[in-house]
Amino acid sequence: MVTMRDVAHVAGVSPKTVSRVFRDDPHVLPETRERVARAMSELHYTPNMLARTFRDGRLAMAAVAVPDLADPFFASLARAVERVAHTEDHGVVVASLGDDPADEEALVAAMLQRQLSGLIIAPISRDQGYLTPWLTSLPVVFVDREPVGVRADYFIEDDERGARTAVDHLFSQGHRRIAVLGDSTDVVTTRHRLAGYRSALADHGVEVDDDLVLLGDPRQARARLHALAERDPDVTAVFSSNSRTTQEVFPAFQSELAGLALVSFGDFPMAAALQPVVPVVDQDPERLGTVAAQRLFARLNSPRSRFKVRNVLDVHLIRA
Amino acid sequence: MVTMRDVAHVAGVSPKTVSRVFRDDPHVLPETRERVARAMSELHYTPNMLARTFRDGRLAMAAVAVPDLADPFFASLARAVERVAHTEDHGVVVASLGDDPADEEALVAAMLQRQLSGLIIAPISRDQGYLTPWLTSLPVVFVDREPVGVRADYFIEDDERGARTAVDHLFSQGHRRIAVLGDSTDVVTTRHRLAGYRSALADHGVEVDDDLVLLGDPRQARARLHALAERDPDVTAVFSSNSRTTQEVFPAFQSELAGLALVSFGDFPMAAALQPVVPVVDQDPERLGTVAAQRLFARLNSPRSRFKVRNVLDVHLIRA
DNA sequence: TTGTAAGCGTTATCAC
DNA sequence: GTGATAACGCTTACAA
Numbered sequence: 078m079v080t081m082r083d084v085a086h087v088a089g090v091s092p093k094t095v096s097r098v099f100r101d102d103p104h105v106l107p108e109t110r111e112r113v114a115r116a117m118s119e120l121h122y123t124p125n126m127l128a129r130t131f132r133d134g135r136l137a138m139a140a141v142a143v144p145d146l147a148d149p150f151f152a153s154l155a156r157a158v159e160r161v162a163h164t165e166d167h168g169v170v171v172a173s174l175g176d177d178p179a180d181e182e183a184l185v186a187a188m189l190q191r192q193l194s195g196l197i198i199a200p201i202s203r204d205q206g207y208l209t210p211w212l213t214s215l216p217v218v219f220v221d222r223e224p225v226g227v228r229a230d231y232f233i234e235d236d237e238r239g240a241r242t243a244v245d246h247l248f249s250q251g252h253r254r255i256a257v258l259g260d261s262t263d264v265v266t267t268r269h270r271l272a273g274y275r276s277a278l279a280d281h282g283v284e285v286d287d288d289l290v291l292l293g294d295p296r297q298a299r300a301r302l303h304a305l306a307e308r309d310p311d312v313t314a315v316f317s318s319n320s321r322t323t324q325e326v327f328p329a330f331q332s333e334l335a336g337l338a339l340v341s342f343g344d345f346p347m348a349a350a351l352q353p354v355v356p357v358v359d360q361d362p363e364r365l366g367t368v369a370a371q372r373l374f375a376r377l378n379s380p381r382s383r384f385k386v387r388n389v390l391d392v393h394l395i396r397a
Numbered sequence: 398m399v400t401m402r403d404v405a406h407v408a409g410v411s412p413k414t415v416s417r418v419f420r421d422d423p424h425v426l427p428e429t430r431e432r433v434a435r436a437m438s439e440l441h442y443t444p445n446m447l448a449r450t451f452r453d454g455r456l457a458m459a460a461v462a463v464p465d466l467a468d469p470f471f472a473s474l475a476r477a478v479e480r481v482a483h484t485e486d487h488g489v490v491v492a493s494l495g496d497d498p499a500d501e502e503a504l505v506a507a508m509l510q511r512q513l514s515g516l517i518i519a520p521i522s523r524d525q526g527y528l529t530p531w532l533t534s535l536p537v538v539f540v541d542r543e544p545v546g547v548r549a550d551y552f553i554e555d556d557e558r559g560a561r562t563a564v565d566h567l568f569s570q571g572h573r574r575i576a577v578l579g580d581s582t583d584v585v586t587t588r589h590r591l592a593g594y595r596s597a598l599a600d601h602g603v604e605v606d607d608d609l610v611l612l613g614d615p616r617q618a619r620a621r622l623h624a625l626a627e628r629d630p631d632v633t634a635v636f637s638s639n640s641r642t643t644q645e646v647f648p649a650f651q652s653e654l655a656g657l658a659l660v661s662f663g664d665f666p667m668a669a670a671l672q673p674v675v676p677v678v679d680q681d682p683e684r685l686g687t688v689a690a691q692r693l694f695a696r697l698n699s700p701r702s703r704f705k706v707r708n709v710l711d712v713h714l715i716r717a
Numbered sequence: 718t719t720g721t722a723a724g725c726g727t728t729a730t731c732a733c
Numbered sequence: 734g735t736g737a738t739a740a741c742g743c744t745t746a747c748a749a
Binding site for chain 4: 398400401416420444447451453
Binding site for chain 1: 398441443444445446447448450451454455456457458465466467468469472473475476479480488489490491492493507508510511512530534644647648651665666667668669670671672
């Protein structure tokens with residue numbers, strides 16, 4: 078590997094001068110600069126970022142931790158973060174947290190040990206208290222899901238309101254017996270959206286029937302829903318509280334559950350082209366990722382400024 | 398930040414001993430080890446990975462460069478890489494290359510300057526010759542798109558064969574005047590799939606009409622196709638040579654192009670639930686990412702072994 | 718078993 | 734305007 082030393086040697090100057098040339102320090106004679114520049118290109122010098130960032134203790138990379146990078150929602154979110162990070166000369170390290178809340182802490186710790194400059198996270202566990210010690214050394218911004226057990230910036234959608242809107246829509250179509258599908262209640266958004274479902278029911282004077290509340294692993298959602306429809310033919314509509322689950326169950330609405338109505342919290346690819354039409358509460362992961370990343374860099378670039386910790390983005394029902 | 402020095406001081410030993418304890422070096426008295434361990438946890442010591450990796454010149458991170466992380470195909474691929482990297486105690490840095498081939502080199506260079514341990518790339522430019530100098534310092538594996546202008550491992554699908562199969566399928570349904578949609582020909586897969594289209598036509602004694610070849614930005618694909626249908630009503634079928642484009646144009650087949658047949662190279666989310674049914678050549682990004690990452694780490698872990706450079710994965714037409 | 722010294726590539730400080 | 738020196742945190746010789 079070619080180092081500054083090598084360049085300095087060839088150019089007949091000190092390493093420090095090479096450094097100066099590289100950093101465009103004005104305190105270098107044009108002639109010297111020229112000589113150094115020539116040596117650099119002759120030797121194909123590439124600066125060792127690792128050494129540089131080691132000096133100031135911080136890798137120019139932001140971490141993004143999401144449940145699953147392969148989920149289009151989180152992929153878009155990560156892409157948006159990447160875009161912002163790029164304008165700040167930062168790279169982006171990604172980590173998928175997976176299914177098991179118990180793994181979250183270890184995965185996140187593994188990332189943070191690498192002295193990244195900041196973390197954007199959509200957690201899967203019930204409590205992120207383990208992050209508290211890290212907060213002194215790097216900014217953390219939550220996205221999509223608010224922090225529990227730790228105080229940090231967060232950018233979320235109005236889950237309860239969105240869910241209520243979605244369920245209201247079903248009521249407006251005349252449905253009264255409405256099932257709800259959701260992820261694990263470890264996930265805080267599931268709890269909020271469930272609350273929205275409940276309050277919509279309350280608004281319409283319908284009592285919550287726990288038998289209509291189907292939670293857990295999205296991969297089993299279709300089976301669970303199918304079983305419900307069998308034992309309870311009065312159910313006429315379903316509120317799916319996240320897009321992952323919606324994608325799992327949708328095909329059922331084209332076959333064994335044809336005729337039932339479906340609304341979804343969270344849009345997903347090709348949703349607009351589906352028959353039957355699925356109204357969705359649109360979340361805009363792009364925007365979520367962008368604002369979260371902007372906040373991260375705002376924190377990094379002006380550590381003493383104050384910012385609004387809680388940030389709730391509006392959501393809208395589309396294709397209704 | 399708490400350093401080894403601090404821990405050493407508290408434990409009353411030298412930094413080296415702390416290092417030994419941390420690395421589970423057997424040459425430490427149980428008693429000493431105990432004392433150091435206590436000091437570490439008292440001080441909440443976290444090792445500075447940056448310093449450690451700086452020493453051996455290599456960050457424990459693999460780079461993944463793809464056209465667009467928000468594209469479900471590449472998101473799945475990246476997710477698979479992440480899974481493998483994780484078992485090797487490596488992080489994953491992602492970069493979306495975007496639309497403009499001219500940006501590729503700079504974006505990739507920016508990543509590699511960070512002394513990452515390896516690169517997995519699905520390039521967008523016509524020539525990756527710029528990578529040659531990097532090959533001495535880190536392994537590079539191409540995915541989905543073979544390298545041009547540089548010799549490196551690559552894992553691709555059988556593009557030409559897949560395309561031929563897709564177009565054959567249209568012929569078998571009686572179609573003779575078949576349009577083809579594609580990305581820019583800067584992308585090597587587009588060229589291969591176009592070749593597959595041409596040879597399928599040749600097999601069936603149909604001459605290629607350049608007017609039926611619609612290439613360029615996927616976002617304009619629907620408009621281009623619409624215009625073609627207007628001026629050439631004899632076209633009865635369309636081969637879309639990548640999933641991005643297919644997703645753009647699909648809605649047209651539900652409205653202004655209803656009745657035309659469509660086959661796609663590349664599956665996409667919810668495709669199975671669409672009406673009309675779209676047969677697709679399935680690519681399995683998951684598998685592609687997995688094998689590419691495995692190769693990357695194989696190269697890293699046994700630098701002197703020899704491997705097969707060219708690796709072509711089979712593709713199959715599904716939902717036909 | 719434990720400690721000392723040196724160095725990884727870069728840059729800040731402070732001379733000259 | 735330029736250079737010597739030290740330092741970032743850790744680890745690998747090599748000593749003790």
